[in-house]
Amino acid sequence: MGSAPAKVVLLGEHFVVHGTGALLCAINKRVRVTADIRGDTIRIRSALGDAVLGPGEALPAGHPLGPLAHLAARAISRFGHKGGLEIAVESEIPPGVGLGSSSACCVAAAGALRGLFADPDRADSMAAALEAERTAFGAASGADSAACTYGGIIEYDSISGHHTVEGPLLRLAVADSGRAHSTAEVVRKVDGFRRDNGAEFADLCKKVSGLIPRARAAIEGGDLEGLGSCMSENQECLDRIGVSDGVLRSMVRAGDGPSYGAKVTGAGDGGCVIALADEECIGRVVESLGAASEGSFAASVDPSGLDTF
Numbered sequence: 001m002g003s004a005p006a007k008v009v010l011l012g013e014h015f016v017v018h019g020t021g022a023l024l025c026a027i028n029k030r031v032r033v034t035a036d037i038r039g040d041t042i043r044i045r046s047a048l049g050d051a052v053l054g055p056g057e058a059l060p061a062g063h064p065l066g067p068l069a070h071l072a073a074r075a076i077s078r079f080g081h082k083g084g085l086e087i088a089v090e091s092e093i094p095p096g097v098g099l100g101s102s103s104a105c106c107v108a109a110a111g112a113l114r115g116l117f118a119d120p121d122r123a124d125s126m127a128a129a130l131e132a133e134r135t136a137f138g139a140a141s142g143a144d145s146a147a148c149t150y151g152g153i154i155e156y157d158s159i160s161g162h163h164t165v166e167g168p169l170l171r172l173a174v175a176d177s178g179r180a181h182s183t184a185e186v187v188r189k190v191d192g193f194r195r196d197n198g199a200e201f202a203d204l205c206k207k208v209s210g211l212i213p214r215a216r217a218a219i220e221g222g223d224l225e226g227l228g229s230c231m232s233e234n235q236e237c238l239d240r241i242g243v244s245d246g247v248l249r250s251m252v253r254a255g256d257g258p259s260y261g262a263k264v265t266g267a268g269d270g271g272c273v274i275a276l277a278d279e280e281c282i283g284r285v286v287e288s289l290g291a292a293s294e295g296s297f298a299a300s301v302d303p304s305g306l307d308t309f
């Protein structure tokens with residue numbers, strides 16, 4: 001069995017695909033994957049659908065179960081397994097709304113499959129999960145896979161990888177716009193913005209790069225006002241690149257009032273908004289965001305990492 005948490009991006013989504021850093025954290029919703037040696041096919045069961053693949057068969061490009069099929073085929077060839085595999089997914093993480101459902105599923109499946117044949121190894125499971133996502137969906141910075149693998153709060157960039165950030169327990173309100181997105185499509189759209197607006201995009205990357213150390217210092221110092229204002233400044237950058245629309249902006253406004261700062265999280269163009277809260281205001285923030293969205297919930301971020309959830 002493998003298990004991994006959902007994630008939110010505190011700062012730097014999209015810009016991290018183009019070389020900036022990002023800050024992410026795991027939240028207390030999980031996916032659990034069991035893997036068994038069974039039969040002579042690859043059989044996958046999940047809320048996204050079921051699939052049965054004979055030897056050498058693959059799913060069509062873009063199929064939502066593509067990354068899991070890739071991971072199973074990779075495990076069979078890597079560990080010289082002669083029979084079939086059965087993978088079953090149970091998830092508390094809604095798909096396509098920026099909470100890392102796909103990455104968490106891949107990380108949990110990679111861990112479960114590795115566990116059938118070898119000792120656990122988080123770095124190896126993360127690498128396998130990221131390869132599966134890139135093969136199925138195209139460009140991914142690796143930030144989501146790192147957050148779902150290591151949990152807690154992390155700083156990530158695609159050159160130096162992930163670093164844990166120490167800080168207090170964080171409380172976040174998470175609200176769903178009710179509109180699912182395809183991360184790969186939104187990443188392609190932002191790349192179009194970058195091509196058409198090179199100088200402005202470079203300025204925005206510089207601005208986000210400057211926010212990361214400020215936000216990291218705020219987390220380490222327990223300064224929620226400082227972190228919240230970095231999140232609000234990041235939201236302005238997301239607005240500029242066109243991944244926040246009227247609905248998301250009104251959710252951000254509803255979150256902003258009673259919280260320390262609010263922003264779109266993940267790919268945007270639908271998906272979720274997060275607002276930074278504390279124990280005292282979390283109820284009000286969840287309520288205010290709930291009234292402006294299709295549903296909201298209170299999340300906890302345990303900076304000590306995923307095993308404690």
Ligand code: MEV
Pocket residue numbers: 009012013014015016017098100139140141142143144183187265266267
């Ligand atoms: C999605 O959670 C984060 C993006 O930056 C994509 C990525 O980093 O691969 C939009």
